[in-house]
Amino acid sequence: MSRSSAFDGADPENLARRASSFGGQAAVYARERPDYPDAAVSWALGPVSGRVPPRVLDLGAGTGKLTEVLLRRVAIADADAAAADAADVVAVEPDAAMLAQLRDRLPGVRALPGSAEEIPLADGSVDAIVVGQAMHWFDLDRALPEMARVLVPGGVLAGLWNLDDDRVSWVDGLKRVAASTVSFTGWRPPEIPLQGTEFHTIEHAEFAHGQRRTAESMMATIATHSHVLTLGEPERTELTARVLDYLRSTPETAHGEFELPITTVVVRMQRR
Known part of the structure; x- marks a missing residue:
């Protein structure tokens, strides 16, 4: 993991295990x-x-959660010929099991094996790269030059993260209850280290989101x-029992379906 990792000081072997853990639970x-x-x-x-x-390009596309939203935008634009935000979408994902899920769920999408450090696309072939939860x-020391390579000048790179909104008291309690011995604190x-890269002007935004659970x-x-997973x-x-006990005994979550409040954080920058 590079000097620009979000996991500064973490054990590299633990990070490697965690980064490769998702495929076993892809479905x-x-x-x-x-x-x-x-x-x-x-x-x-x-x-x-x-x-x-x-x-x-949906990079690190996983099972296609973000790809699906991009395709929904295409459908909306197709229904409204005046819309200017349709997208020609390609997905790239390194994990074979995650990629198989994406291909099964979204068979019309061009979906390729590859990573942020080795993107299987030509120079200047995309106008935007979006990265969901990845x-x-x-x-980033290797990925930023590679992402700049496949972007056109003026192209945009954006990272999106869905974060449980722990400003809500029961969500904060859940976060504490669900912590494990290998959780990262803070x-x-x-x-994103832009100095010496082809990118400039980092901007941040947050959007309210939610999920029925x-x-x-x-x-x-x-x-x-x-x-x-690791x-x-x-x-x-023990963690599963602890979390279920918390959810079944907390008033906001104890009576069937509830809304999980999520904050979607977006960071975007442009290629020079």
Whole structure:
């Protein structure tokens, strides 16, 4: 992991295990993880929205959660010929199981194996790169030049993160209850080191989002987090029981479906 990682000071072997842990639960990830709000994606693509259609790379696309939102924007634009924000979408994902889920769920999408450090596209072939819930795993020292290579001048790079809104008291309590012995404390989206790169002008925005959950589906979502995926079975079992007990005994979450409040954080920058 590079000097620009979001996990400064973390054990490199633990990071490697966590980064490669998602494929084993790819189907659950596809079913349980939230998507992204349309407004956040529109803001991310704002600098290139006048290009009709913009060519967009979903990098580290996983099971296609963000890809699906991009395609929804295409459908909206097709229904409204005056819309200028349709997108020509390609997805790139390094994990074979995650990529298989994406291809099964979105068979019409061009979906390629590859990584942020080795993108299987030609120079200057896309107008925008969007990264959903993945940029913190990139080796940014290698990935930033590679992303700049495939972007056109003036193209946009945007990272999106769905964060449970722990300003809400019960969500903060859940975060504490769901912590494990390998959780990262004070996690944050990575700071992007632009000095000496082809990018400039970092901008930030936040968007309200949410997901309907039950105690069981909320636990299923938590079970797709990398720190849980890499736990030994005894601690995973204990954590599951602890979280379910909390959700079933907390007034906001104890009575069937509830809304998980999410803040979608977006960071965008442009290629020189």
